[in-house]
Amino acid sequence: xxxxxxxxxxxxxxxxxxxxxxxETALARxxxxxxINITTTTETLRLRVAEAGTGEQVEKVVRDLGYGISPISExxxxxHDHEAEDGSWWRSAKGRLTILSGLxxxxxWLLAMVLPGYEAWxxxxxxxxxxxxxARRAVSAAMTGAPFTIETLMSIAAIGAVIIGETExxxxxxxxxxxxxxxEGVAAGRARASIRSLTSLVPKTAFIERNGTLEEVxxxxxxxxxxxxxxxGDRVPADGTIVSGESAIDEAPVTGESxxxxxGEGESVFAGTINTDGTLRVRVTAGxxxxxxxxxxxxxxxxxxxxxxxxxxxDRFSRYYTPAVLVVGALVAIxxxxxAGEPWGEWVYKGLAVLLIGCPCALVISTxxxxxxGLAAGARRGLLIKGGAVLEILGKVTAVALDKTGTLxxxxxxxxxxxxxGEASERDVLEDAAALDATxxxxxxxxxxxxxxxxxxxxxxxxxxxxxxGKGVKxxxxxxxxxxxxxKAATAIAPLLPEAEARIAAxxxxxxxxxxxLVNDVPVxxxxxxxxxxxxxxxxxKALKARGITPIMLxxxxxxxxxxxxxxxxxxxxxxxxxxDKLRIVNELKAQGQIVAKVGDGINDAPALAAADxxxxxxxxxxxALETADGAVLHGRVLDIARMIALSKATMGNIRxxxxxxxxxxxxxxxxxxxxxxxxxxxxxxxxxxxxxVTANAMRLLGAGRSV
Numbered sequence: 001x002x003x004x005x006x007x008x009x010x011x012x013x014x015x016x017x018x019x020x021x022x023x024e025t026a027l028a029r030x031x032x033x034x035x036i037n038i039t040t041t042t043e044t045l046r047l048r049v050a051e052a053g054t055g056e057q058v059e060k061v062v063r064d065l066g067y068g069i070s071p072i073s074e075x076x077x078x079x080h081d082h083e084a085e086d087g088s089w090w091r092s093a094k095g096r097l098t099i100l101s102g103l104x105x106x107x108x109w110l111l112a113m114v115l116p117g118y119e120a121w122x123x124x125x126x127x128x129x130x131x132x133x134x135a136r137r138a139v140s141a142a143m144t145g146a147p148f149t150i151e152t153l154m155s156i157a158a159i160g161a162v163i164i165g166e167t168e169x170x171x172x173x174x175x176x177x178x179x180x181x182x183x184e185g186v187a188a189g190r191a192r193a194s195i196r197s198l199t200s201l202v203p204k205t206a207f208i209e210r211n212g213t214l215e216e217v218x219x220x221x222x223x224x225x226x227x228x229x230x231x232x233g234d235r236v237p238a239d240g241t242i243v244s245g246e247s248a249i250d251e252a253p254v255t256g257e258s259x260x261x262x263x264g265e266g267e268s269v270f271a272g273t274i275n276t277d278g279t280l281r282v283r284v285t286a287g288x289x290x291x292x293x294x295x296x297x298x299x300x301x302x303x304x305x306x307x308x309x310x311x312x313x314x315d316r317f318s319r320y321y322t323p324a325v326l327v328v329g330a331l332v333a334i335x336x337x338x339x340a341g342e343p344w345g346e347w348v349y350k351g352l353a354v355l356l357i358g359c360p361c362a363l364v365i366s367t368x369x370x371x372x373x374g375l376a377a378g379a380r381r382g383l384l385i386k387g388g389a390v391l392e393i394l395g396k397v398t399a400v401a402l403d404k405t406g407t408l409x410x411x412x413x414x415x416x417x418x419x420x421x422g423e424a425s426e427r428d429v430l431e432d433a434a435a436l437d438a439t440x441x442x443x444x445x446x447x448x449x450x451x452x453x454x455x456x457x458x459x460x461x462x463x464x465x466x467x468x469x470g471k472g473v474k475x476x477x478x479x480x481x482x483x484x485x486x487x488k489a490a491t492a493i494a495p496l497l498p499e500a501e502a503r504i505a506a507x508x509x510x511x512x513x514x515x516x517x518l519v520n521d522v523p524v525x526x527x528x529x530x531x532x533x534x535x536x537x538x539x540x541x542k543a544l545k546a547r548g549i550t551p552i553m554l555x556x557x558x559x560x561x562x563x564x565x566x567x568x569x570x571x572x573x574x575x576x577x578x579x580x581d582k583l584r585i586v587n588e589l590k591a592q593g594q595i596v597a598k599v600g601d602g603i604n605d606a607p608a609l610a611a612a613d614x615x616x617x618x619x620x621x622x623x624x625a626l627e628t629a630d631g632a633v634l635h636g637r638v639l640d641i642a643r644m645i646a647l648s649k650a651t652m653g654n655i656r657x658x659x660x661x662x663x664x665x666x667x668x669x670x671x672x673x674x675x676x677x678x679x680x681x682x683x684x685x686x687x688x689x690x691x692x693x694v695t696a697n698a699m700r701l702l703g704a705g706r707s708v
Contacts, residue, residue, distance in 0.1 A: 007055055009045040011038070012068035013094065013185070018150060018364045019067070021319075026061050026144030033058060040368060045069070061144065066137035066151075068093065089186055098178040101130035105171050123167035130174040131158050148322040150359045156326075157352040161680060164345050164352075169680045173356065176681060180361075180688020183695075201272030202293055206237035209281070220288040230280045236269050239291045240282035247278030251635065292634075296379055309392060317363075325358030332674070349680070353673045356683035357666050362690035366658030369698035374651035377702050382634030383644045390630045394614055394648035396595045400544055400641060401586060401608070403600040404555035404565060404573075407618045408541075408638060409531040413443050415451035416512055417528035421500055429525030430455065433517055435462040435477040436484050444513065445473075447529045472515070483518040484527075490516035496523055511557075511564030530564075538569050540638030547645060550594075554582050554608075582608040599633075599641060616641065647701075654701055658694035665690045 014020055020038040023045065027033050032050035045062070049055055055071070062069040089095045108126035112119040131154075138151035154177055161170035206222055207214045207229045214229055219237040222228065227243060230236055236249075248260035251273045260276055263269060269282060271291040288294065333351025336342035371388040378385050385391050402408050418426045434452035437445030438461035452459050462482060465475035472485015483493065487504050490496065496504070496516070500523060507514050512528040534540075544551045551571050555562050559575040566573035574585060582598075586608045589596045598612035601619065609615030615629035618636045633640045669686040672678040 005049055006035075007047055007049055007058070008072050009058075009062075010070050010072045011043050011045045011062060012070075012092075014038070014040045014043055014067065018360060022065055022141050022144075022146045022149055023062055023067065025146040026065060026141065027058060029145055030054065030057055030061060044072075064140040065144070066133065066140070089182065092182075092185065094178070094182045094185055097130060097133060098175070098182045101126070101175050101178050104129040105175050108171065120165070120167045123171045124162055127158060127162070127167065127171035127174050130178050131155065134158075134174070134177070148326065150322075150361055153322070153325065153355045153359055157355045157680065160348065160352045164348055166349065166680065172681045173684045176684045176688060180684070180691055183688065183692045199293060199297060201235065202288070202291065203235045203237045207231070222284050222288065224284055224287060226284045228282050228284060230269075230275045230282055232275060232277050232279060234275055236271055236273050236275060236282065238271050238282070238284045238288065239286040240269055240284045242267050242269060243281040243283050245278055245280040247280055248276045250274040250276055296384060296634075309389060321360050321363070322358070325355060325360075329354040329358065346676075350673055350676070353678070353680050353683040354670065356680060357669045357673060357686055359684075359687040362662035362665070362687060362694050363659070365691060366662050366694045366698075367655050369695050370651050370654040370658060370701060373698045373701035374647055374654075378644065378647050380702075381640075381643070383640055383647060384632040384634065385644065385648075386630050390614060391648050391651055393595065394597070394631070394645050395652050397549060397597045397614060397645055399550045399552065399589050399594040400597045400599060401552045401554050401582070401589070401612070402571075402638070402641075403618075404553050404557060404562065405531060406601050407599055407636075408537045408553060408569065408571075409533050409565065412531065413447045413513070413529040414532050415447050415527060416530050416532065417507060417526070418451070419503060419526040419528070421497070421523050421525055424519070424524040426525070427455070427457070429517055429527065431457050431459075432477060432482055432519065433484055433515070433525075433527050434459045436465060436473050436475050436482050438462065439465065440467075440473070444515065444529050448527060481520050483521070484515050487514055487516050490518060490523065494518060494521050494523055500526070509560065509564070511561035530561075533565060533569055534636070534638055536637050536639040540640070540642060541569055541571055543639055543642035544645075547642065549642075549645070552585075552589075554585060579607055583611050586611045597641070597645075616644070651701060654698060658697055661693050661697070662690050665693075 011023065014023070020040045024036050024038055027036050027047065032054045033047055034050070035046075035048040037046045038044070047058065049058070059069050090099060104126035105123075108119075108122040111122050115122070134151050135155040138149060138155045141147070141149045141151065154174070158170045158174055161167070161173065203219055205216050206219045208217050208222065209227045209229065222238045226238075228237065228240070232247070242263060242265050244265055246262070246264035249263050249269055250260045251270065268285070269275075269280070270293075271286075272293050286292075329351045331351075332354050333348045336347045337344045367388075371391060374391055375385055375388075385394070405411055415430075418430050420426045420429050430448070430452050433448050434457060437448050438459050440446075449459060460477070462475035462477040465473060467473050468485065468489075471489035472483060474481070474483045476482065483490070487496070487501075500516075503526060504514050504516075507526070507528045510530070512530040515527045515529075516523055517525040517527065541551050553562065553566050553569070553571045553573045554577055555565075555573065555575055556577050557575055559573075562573040562575035574581075577585070586596055586598055590611075590613070596612045597614040597616055598608045599616045599618060600609055601617065609617070609629050614631065617629040617632040619632065619634070631644060633644070665686050669678055669683055673683060
């Protein structure tokens, strides 16, 4: 074993932050253990050990605290093999103990009817079935540095109830506590399942091309460079690039996008998406451990380790809260009898009830449960948020600075206008231009070819094609000399009529790039291209404005092009910007008191992304989109920026509701207990009921994220 080996474990039975804190406190006392990191929502423990044998000691400490633990390999991590978790609740250790305790209580009740006088012994025995494991965990935690735990409060309350003769109520309280713990586990399992379900989108097998034939193999064995066949109706088994074929790809399972996208040769597809209507040959670009879904799941799990400020505050608060509850419970039990001569039995009973009311589970789980659900809800819709701190600040954003190219626009030019001059038709102009560009990889050439294909033109390449640096391209097609290039270069060859020059000027004023087509040195047509706004750009910007957020467009393009795009979108443009200018603008906005989100491609705008309060990368599952900024919009929709902010606001509202429920129920039952209206079993119901309520409330966020 290396001097500082990194170990990773699956820990079963963690339902809230107090569980994680007990384990962390205990492990911190183990010699040679360092860098402890526990994620409750994924039930994972990571740490470093300094010497061989420490791993076994770690496992013993965790088991003594009452949790299951098993090492997990890198492979298990990527494939998320949670077989134990996938079993029914009654097969779990908590489920079996709860059932056994319930049977014991039922048996005690029946026997008490036929054995009068033995009720106290019978109910004490029934209580012991559930209390012994709880007390054992309390002692283990106390011995490892965590004396103030919920198990401690529970043990004191149950044993105290037996001492003052309330054995039947003590047995009921222990059973209710176990039921509450079981329900916590079921609810927490739902949050984990919502993330794990993403991995089930990837098919188990794939058809790989080998020696001219197709062979079915396990999808996890695919390597970068393999060529696979994806049949109509099949899920894509790996990230890749289409080698041949064309089909509509349903990306809803991964991105939430309801409309299938038509994709063909050279375009990317993601693992887990559905090929709807055509056979595709796809070259694999990422192995199973690095495909889009695997990285999304990893990102969400790691994000849950980054706590929000609210969550950190609740964690700090709860460290002092439990000892304070013990003190208050003791004062309630002791002071009235000592000071006012009240009956000891009555006030000790009330003091024990206060201990149960004060159990911190509902309060501790209120924030992480909501954040875990919010992160998972976002991930299922292609909204990736790196941690609770980012999720919290997103809801406070007041200004969004968006790049133009590739963010507000598609990032590639499209033909917007085909203008025929003289006797030629628009179709003739497009066919001749496409013939010249048939073998070119220039962005404008690709745009012209795409328009030709869209209009059903069968493109035949021109002959003798030659690129003229900075001017255009020429060649021969159907025994005619063709030339396609800039208006300035075209004018040097053949003068343009005033009508043509006016049309060119109007198109350029709209931010479009114009090419002139000459046939035998005679102008016959114009082709205008522009990087067009994304389909949802206008709607997305309107959604931001509706939330009181100011959108600003940043671009390195010239002012005329920027003004044309910004005018169509109704957004303020800032043009002719270098990366340092974008950084300056972000800092100026922050100096004005704005909370700024910067949206870009994650590469060219790294300084501005880093300087912003929140950096959001736009992209379709690229490494940059997933790993560069604080968040990422997988499928590149502008509308999803507003949805990300809406999800943040919904999550923070949910947290406030949860804290209100947790503290409100405790306050109500504290008053009713002191007044003698409620007792022990309503007190434990107040805690377990609040825990279930806040967890269920948090799970509502799994349905959020789509509306704005």
